[in-house]
Amino acid sequence: MIKVVEFKSRNFWSSGVDVTKLNEKIKEYEASGWNIQQISPLTTFTGKVSAYVLVLEKDLGYHHQPVQ
Known part of the structure; x- marks a missing residue:
């Protein structure tokens, strides 16, 4: 299973993302069994990082066969 998550928590003193x-x-x-496949920053028009997108994958123990 694949999951896409947006993370945009900020700390109190800054408009930047709280790393x-x-x-x-x-x-x-x-710890919940998700594997991080990709982390990408989302930036504003001026280039400041406003959030991150995480692509997660979890093996559920079964595999789909590709459609022929």
């Missing part, structure tokens, strides 16, 4: 909270959230996902 400490992001790292904590990543650890929570990994």
